[in-house]
Amino acid sequence: EHPVADKQVAIAKTSDNFRFAAAVAQFGMLLRDSEFKSAASYTSVVEMARKARGNDDEGYRSEFIRLVESAQLLAKSKPEPKKSIDTDDDEETLPISKNK
DSSP states (O other): OOOOOOOOOGGGOOOOHHHHHHHHHHHHHHEEETTTTTTTOOOHHHHHHHHHHOTTTSSSHHHHHHHHHHHHHHHTTTOHHHHHHOOOOOSOOOOOSSHH
């Protein structure tokens, strides 16, 4: 059994790894349109991830930042949903045959 202290720490005082993980989690909430995303935005994710990039020898963190930027562009250019076509249920429908 381990007690957990309810101690709040300012995000700026946390490690690069913690802040980068928070940016990844925030991005996930944006993609899912989570009800818990609060004021999260693609811009805030990129900003947090850039500041927390730290040592990125393999380039994975830089790749994540590019991925978020791409998602942001796609979200901005998202087409409007297609409108459904109303059909009258009163109209007679005929089966379509493949044989002519």
